[in-house]
Amino acid sequence: MKRAVCIHGHFYQPPRENPWIEEVEVQDSAAPFHDWNERITAECYGPNGAARLKSGEGRIRDIVNNYVHLSFNFGPTLLGWLERQAPEVYRRVLDADARSVQERGHGNALAQAYNHAILPLCNERDLRTQIRWGIGDFRHRFRRDPEGMWLPETAADLRTLQALHEEGIRFTVLSPYQCRRVRTPGGEWLDVVGARFDPTRPYLVRLASGAAFPVFFYDGPIARAVAFGEALGNGDDLLRRLEAGFSEGRKHDEVLTVAVDGETFGHHRKGGDEVVAAAIRKLSQRRDVQLVNLAQALEMFPPVDEAEIFEGSSWSCAHGIERWRSDCGCSTSGQPGWRQHWRAPLRAALDGLRDQLVALYELEAGKLLREPWRARDEFIEVVLDPERRNSSAFVARHALRELDANERVKALQLLEMQRQAMLMYTSCGWFFSEVSGLETVQILKYAARALQLAREGCGADLEAPFKAALERAPSNIPARTDARRVYEQEVQPSIASLDTVAAHYAIAGLVEDFPRRTRIFCHEVQTSFRRREDVGTAALSLARIEVRSLITQEQIDLATCVLHFSGADFRCGVRPYEAERFGRSEDRLFESFNRLSLAQAVREIDREFPGREYTLRDLFLDERREVAGRLLRETMARYESDYLQIYDVNRRLIDFLREIDSPVPRPLQVAADVAVTHEAVEAARRLATGKLDPGLAQGELDALAQLARRLGARIDFEAVRPTFVAAVRGLFEKALAGRREAALQVADLITLAMRLGMHLDLWTMQNTLWGVVRSDTWPHDVEALARLAHALWFDESVLLGRAEAARRTRASA
Numbered sequence: 001m002k003r004a005v006c007i008h009g010h011f012y013q014p015p016r017e018n019p020w021i022e023e024v025e026v027q028d029s030a031a032p033f034h035d036w037n038e039r040i041t042a043e044c045y046g047p048n049g050a051a052r053l054k055s056g057e058g059r060i061r062d063i064v065n066n067y068v069h070l071s072f073n074f075g076p077t078l079l080g081w082l083e084r085q086a087p088e089v090y091r092r093v094l095d096a097d098a099r100s101v102q103e104r105g106h107g108n109a110l111a112q113a114y115n116h117a118i119l120p121l122c123n124e125r126d127l128r129t130q131i132r133w134g135i136g137d138f139r140h141r142f143r144r145d146p147e148g149m150w151l152p153e154t155a156a157d158l159r160t161l162q163a164l165h166e167e168g169i170r171f172t173v174l175s176p177y178q179c180r181r182v183r184t185p186g187g188e189w190l191d192v193v194g195a196r197f198d199p200t201r202p203y204l205v206r207l208a209s210g211a212a213f214p215v216f217f218y219d220g221p222i223a224r225a226v227a228f229g230e231a232l233g234n235g236d237d238l239l240r241r242l243e244a245g246f247s248e249g250r251k252h253d254e255v256l257t258v259a260v261d262g263e264t265f266g267h268h269r270k271g272g273d274e275v276v277a278a279a280i281r282k283l284s285q286r287r288d289v290q291l292v293n294l295a296q297a298l299e300m301f302p303p304v305d306e307a308e309i310f311e312g313s314s315w316s317c318a319h320g321i322e323r324w325r326s327d328c329g330c331s332t333s334g335q336p337g338w339r340q341h342w343r344a345p346l347r348a349a350l351d352g353l354r355d356q357l358v359a360l361y362e363l364e365a366g367k368l369l370r371e372p373w374r375a376r377d378e379f380i381e382v383v384l385d386p387e388r389r390n391s392s393a394f395v396a397r398h399a400l401r402e403l404d405a406n407e408r409v410k411a412l413q414l415l416e417m418q419r420q421a422m423l424m425y426t427s428c429g430w431f432f433s434e435v436s437g438l439e440t441v442q443i444l445k446y447a448a449r450a451l452q453l454a455r456e457g458c459g460a461d462l463e464a465p466f467k468a469a470l471e472r473a474p475s476n477i478p479a480r481t482d483a484r485r486v487y488e489q490e491v492q493p494s495i496a497s498l499d500t501v502a503a504h505y506a507i508a509g510l511v512e513d514f515p516r517r518t519r520i521f522c523h524e525v526q527t528s529f530r531r532r533e534d535v536g537t538a539a540l541s542l543a544r545i546e547v548r549s550l551i552t553q554e555q556i557d558l559a560t561c562v563l564h565f566s567g568a569d570f571r572c573g574v575r576p577y578e579a580e581r582f583g584r585s586e587d588r589l590f591e592s593f594n595r596l597s598l599a600q601a602v603r604e605i606d607r608e609f610p611g612r613e614y615t616l617r618d619l620f621l622d623e624r625r626e627v628a629g630r631l632l633r634e635t636m637a638r639y640e641s642d643y644l645q646i647y648d649v650n651r652r653l654i655d656f657l658r659e660i661d662s663p664v665p666r667p668l669q670v671a672a673d674v675a676v677t678h679e680a681v682e683a684a685r686r687l688a689t690g691k692l693d694p695g696l697a698q699g700e701l702d703a704l705a706q707l708a709r710r711l712g713a714r715i716d717f718e719a720v721r722p723t724f725v726a727a728v729r730g731l732f733e734k735a736l737a738g739r740r741e742a743a744l745q746v747a748d749l750i751t752l753a754m755r756l757g758m759h760l761d762l763w764t765m766q767n768t769l770w771g772v773v774r775s776d777t778w779p780h781d782v783e784a785l786a787r788l789a790h791a792l793w794f795d796e797s798v799l800l801g802r803a804e805a806a807r808r809t810r811a812s813a
Helices: 036-049 076-085 087-104 124-142 158-166 220-228 235-243 272-284 294-300 343-365 372-378 391-398 405-423 438-458 463-470 483-494 498-511 579-594 598-608 621-659 666-688 694-711 717-736 740-756 763-774 782-791 796-812
Strands: 003-011 051-054 060-064 071-074 109-112 172-174 179-183 203-206 212-217 254-261 306-309 517-520 523-535 538-549 555-566 569-576
Touching: 003 036, 003 272, 003 294, 036 051, 036 076, 036 087, 036 272, 051 272, 060 272, 060 763, 060 796, 071 076, 076 087, 076 124, 087 109, 087 124, 109 124, 124 158, 124 372, 124 405, 158 212, 212 254, 212 294, 212 306, 220 235, 220 254, 235 272, 254 294, 343 372, 343 405, 343 438, 343 463, 343 483, 372 391, 372 405, 391 405, 405 438, 438 463, 438 483, 463 483, 498 517, 498 523, 498 538, 498 555, 498 569, 498 621, 523 579, 538 579, 555 579, 555 598, 569 598, 579 598, 621 666, 621 694, 666 694, 666 717, 694 717, 694 740, 717 740, 717 763, 740 782, 763 782, 763 796, 782 796
Parallel strands: 003 071, 003 254, 071 109, 172 212, 203 306
Antiparallel strands: 051 060, 179 306, 203 212, 517 523, 523 538, 538 555, 555 569
């Protein structure tokens, strides 16, 4: 009897991009990382592409790509983010699928419905577009047609499976608890409610069309043990748990499928990537069990038994798909007594908005495009390019006739409106416990962007009825009241226009030296005139700024004026550019400013730039933090100077107090902390810029650590680490480029950091050295390699063996 194992990881994050700039903004809850995508990439997606196999002492003996051995799907929007922000991780995912096609005849990767909407709750058009966009994204990235598709939350009904079948998908994966009954060919139906059936074979689900659609049901108890239990303790634990899924009593070939959230392997379960790698290594050495992917399993174990599923069921809600439309009792991260009465009204509000947008799209796009819904289905080819370089050609190909520039903009606005209308159904918006949660606010932002595009593109103001519908979605937090209040407090302040982009550029440009032509997120910005004058701490700037959206190709020509009093006090006005009026404004504004009449300058700005006033709060979040940080650094530098002076004057007193075992007053203690940290940062800076020899740097930092201990002071290594790491990486690059002493210096500095208690992230350097050794491009002798390998936590004997094997292979070739 044949036996096979398939471990499937569902790798997914909800789209988190600000819909007005198409970038993920800083998320403080993900600290110390910029956002949750970045954090989970560091903890999971990256490590699984370069998983460590370690010795008992914790030293690295091998680095492997888990994706080569796992069956997996990545959410399309997550892959888009990885392509832009973590290209090396992205490449490892694609390479793993290509390798699996070569070695197994079938790829490890499955497609996924585009933005993780619950497909059984979609209308027919959205259901088809979600599937088609998922397929289009997959073809673009993996350069092949998908064989299987992962359903968001494994939510399924016969209509959804029929749609998969008709779109060319060959199979999917479901929870065993979604199976209602099974039968052998020609046999009687058996009730299997509660997963009381054999999951070690694929089944055929009969569709309304008469076709039979293959489904793999994963092993529930084993998947639960992997995700939440003891199975990820170590590689042997996982292997034993997998072995328990087989049974001698089955008397047929068995394929055991285990499916879990991919984030289990490193994010939810720290070290899970290494456990999986260890289990895979041992499994691959056995002859009685074969590690396979799902498409390969479908070929090896053709399904003959039939199954019926529960209509509208999923893997993460005991009540089917109620978690995404009712207060079913399933929730995450809530407080005692919280309810989810908001779910049904929220979906009703979005459904009502969707239907209004459908009618508007059909009416307005029907005047511009031959087949509006076909154009939406194919719009994925434009979306896949962040630069939107082919948007004009796409519109021209689908147009009823030759369109002028304004009509092209309108067509793109309508298509983008539909994209936002699908994004607002991302499942995470209903998954958690509170309507004011991060994920629900995110889908409301997509709704707001769709509303804005409807208003700007067609003059249709649909916001009032939408907000009225949101009033019926109650919050658990009294101050929040309902979803309308959440929308008004958390979403409306985020709504941006091309005017906002111009104001962002104008304000930030007073603090940073922006070029005259630049890119601000998904906008091109060009300045043809800019005048700035400074008087004391105040500054006045007047500019002509042209902004173009890459998404809709809309362009606008604006005049901006910024008055910066001091600190964080900015005032900015924006209006359409008119040449003659602009010249008059320039004369009046700078005349008032140069007379040192700030009050008069403010009045002139109010008169010349009526309407909305922009401040530092109106900058997009990351730039707002950057500008605030620059202003804060100036202030902190002055305070640091004061503390350094206090330390210099009182250092002998601090020494004396420590000698006589007397408490050091808090102000003097803080001054000592600031002083030793300042010296350590300066040493790291000089090291990074080549102004301090690495050997001398070690001496300085060791001496500072001793001084800190003597004074009872604390070096803030969080402040030292970035510059120190930059110095180490710079030397590492020099070592690879041919400088032997740099390799030894890197080893010494890493050892120093460990001695000081300063944690360094060695992951990238470990990966690089491993690749260099495997490719036989190490430029130095064995001693230098051994020293560096030991410092980077390799088992140096293994790495030296790899280097020798690579050298012999190259010599024989």
